[in-house]
Amino acid sequence: xxxxxxxxxxxxxxxxxxALADGENVRNRAKKELEDSKVFSIQxxxxxxxxxxxxLEKALESVGEEDRQGNATLxxxxxxxxxxxxxxxxxxxxxxxVKIEPMGEVFDPIYHExxxxxxxxxxxxxxxxxxxxxxxxxxxxxxxxAKVGVVKET
Numbered sequence: 001x002x003x004x005x006x007x008x009x010x011x012x013x014x015x016x017x018x019a020l021a022d023g024e025n026v027r028n029r030a031k032k033e034l035e036d037s038k039v040f041s042i043q044x045x046x047x048x049x050x051x052x053x054x055x056l057e058k059a060l061e062s063v064g065e066e067d068r069q070g071n072a073t074l075x076x077x078x079x080x081x082x083x084x085x086x087x088x089x090x091x092x093x094x095x096x097x098v099k100i101e102p103m104g105e106v107f108d109p110i111y112h113e114x115x116x117x118x119x120x121x122x123x124x125x126x127x128x129x130x131x132x133x134x135x136x137x138x139x140x141x142x143x144x145x146a147k148v149g150v151v152k153e154t
Contacts, residue, residue: 113146130149
């Protein structure tokens with residue numbers, strides 16, 4: 001009878017330990033899923049803001065230094081757009097939304113979208129030689145690949 005009780009007690013202890021481990025696994029999985037959902041819940045909103053950043057960047061690029069020097073109103077407008085762009089990118093940085101600067105990097109289909117190829121014997125084939133549109137990474141996940149030109153093998 002004591003052998004049966006010891007075997008039964010050992011079986012119950014084993015079941016108890018397995019139940020504890022299962023509970024811990026469920027808690028850990030739920031915690032990870034909650035963290036992931038918090039991180040990526042802003043992904044859609046962040047993607048919607050990227051064209052705003054693009055427009056501000058194009059506006060800044062379209063007004064040259066000499067245009068601003070001769071026109072105080074244009075200079076003030078340019079400064080306001082520049083401050084808005086800077087503020088937007090500070091918010092991006094605070095939420096771990098990072099702009100991809102791929103010029104000269106080896107082409108990576110996760111972070112880059114090839115738009116065209118250019119033969120250039122002075123550059124390494126397969127590297128980015130032109131950036132058409134910046135890409136962005138949110139928490140190490142690509143949410144918009146950079147649109148790029150790539151050096152073609154000659």
